[in-house]
Amino acid sequence: MDKGDILICKQSYCLYGSRSTVFKNDIIKGNKYIIRNIVVNGERNVNVYVSNDNGGSMPFSLYKDYDKFLSHSSLYFYDYFISLAEVRQKKLEQLGL
Numbered sequence: 001m002d003k004g005d006i007l008i009c010k011q012s013y014c015l016y017g018s019r020s021t022v023f024k025n026d027i028i029k030g031n032k033y034i035i036r037n038i039v040v041n042g043e044r045n046v047n048v049y050v051s052n053d054n055g056g057s058m059p060f061s062l063y064k065d066y067d068k069f070l071s072h073s074s075l076y077f078y079d080y081f082i083s084l085a086e087v088r089q090k091k092l093e094q095l096g097l
Contacts, residue, residue: 001035003037006084007032007034007082008031008084009027009033009081013026026053033051036057037049045072046061047059047060060076061075061076063076
């Protein structure tokens, strides 16, 4: 996994804004996103920042069993994304190539 890798969303993540903002979809199932940054905060605390539909980026934790004393995101990366390379590999295997 590297900066610039293309991801496919497996599960939508929706963010509820303040009272003045209406419900927004930040990450939508089936859409493509890009890894903008990878920040290592410790051995088990790696945040992957993924582009979102609002032009920003959102952090996702690479590990479920992160160190709770270090900075992390509660959103587990692999619950939401699969890389485009993995999708391609699975399709080739299905075709027997």
